[in-house]
Amino acid sequence: MVPLLQAETRWECPNCPATHVTAGSRAQLPFHQCPGLRGILAPYVEAGTRCKVEARDREDYAGGELGLRTDRDGRPVMSVVTTRDDGQDCAVFPAAASAQQEG
Amino acid sequence: MVSNFFAPAAALTYTGDTINVALYNNSVTPNKNDTFANNAYAAGTWAGNEISQAGQWATGGVALASKTNTFGAGTAQIGAANTASGNNATLTAVFGCLVYDNTLAAKNAFCWNYFGGSQSVTAGTFTVVWSGSGILQFTIT
Numbered sequence: 586m587v588p589l590l591q592a593e594t595r596w597e598c599p600n601c602p603a604t605h606v607t608a609g610s611r612a613q614l615p616f617h618q619c620p621g622l623r624g625i626l627a628p629y630v631e632a633g634t635r636c637k638v639e640a641r642d643r644e645d646y647a648g649g650e651l652g653l654r655t656d657r658d659g660r661p662v663m664s665v666v667t668t669r670d671d672g673q674d675c676a677v678f679p680a681a682a683s684a685q686q687e688g
Numbered sequence: 689m690v691s692n693f694f695a696p697a698a699a700l701t702y703t704g705d706t707i708n709v710a711l712y713n714n715s716v717t718p719n720k721n722d723t724f725a726n727n728a729y730a731a732g733t734w735a736g737n738e739i740s741q742a743g744q745w746a747t748g749g750v751a752l753a754s755k756t757n758t759f760g761a762g763t764a765q766i767g768a769a770n771t772a773s774g775n776n777a778t779l780t781a782v783f784g785c786l787v788y789d790n791t792l793a794a795k796n797a798f799c800w801n802y803f804g805g806s807q808s809v810t811a812g813t814f815t816v817v818w819s820g821s822g823i824l825q826f827t828i829t
Contacts, residue, residue, distance in 0.1 A: 681821035684826045
């Protein structure tokens with residue numbers, strides 16, 4: 586019998602003490618509500634990665650867009666950028682598109 | 689920049705069809721009042737200005753996964769799991785995405801979702817985290 590081992594990935598956040606563990610392939614970055622990053626949704630980074638994770642405020646007028654993500658002060662956040670020594674990740678937060686029945 | 693539009697089509701089957709997410713720069717001009725034929729992938733304003741990288745976020749876009757339909761009081765919305773590139777993507781000046789039906793020959797669009805400004809990624813992962821209000825929300829009256 587051959588045991589089937591699943592790879593395990595350990596994650597951490599440079600802005601708060603949160604940690605996370607995933608099994609299997611690294612298909613998607615896991616996220617968490619980060620108290621150290623104004624309370625917004627932020628990605629974990631693989632444990633041991635030298636990086637900074639920063640929120641970027643929305644650069645354009647928000648108007649009445651549905652479901653924009655905001656920080657704990659209600660300020661719209663358009664993305665979170667993770668800057669590593671060897672590159673940069675980006676998670677964007679679009680609003681929901683909206684449609685109304687027209688008479 | 690205009691943010692959202694919806695192009696209805698009787699043949700659309702959101703959960704059954706392959707729905708792709710294509711990325712664009714800020715040279716597109718979304719127009720919900722444009723013709724039905726022009727509110728589609730590779731047509732009208734969407735005939736150019738796509739941002740892509742082979743093997744990471746390919747031309748034509750990335751397919752939505754774990755698609756959902758949700759019905760509430762006076763609203764209906766479509767959603768999906770976050771949509772991500774490969775982990776070695778380099779994409780520059782991405783301003784939004786077109787969500788369209790890649791199963792239909794006409795590749796009709798569901799909507800355009802604006803990212804709020806210029807977004808870039810270098811040798812990393814580009815992830816679209818869909819809103820808690822869904823990708824597209826309909827108000828039913």
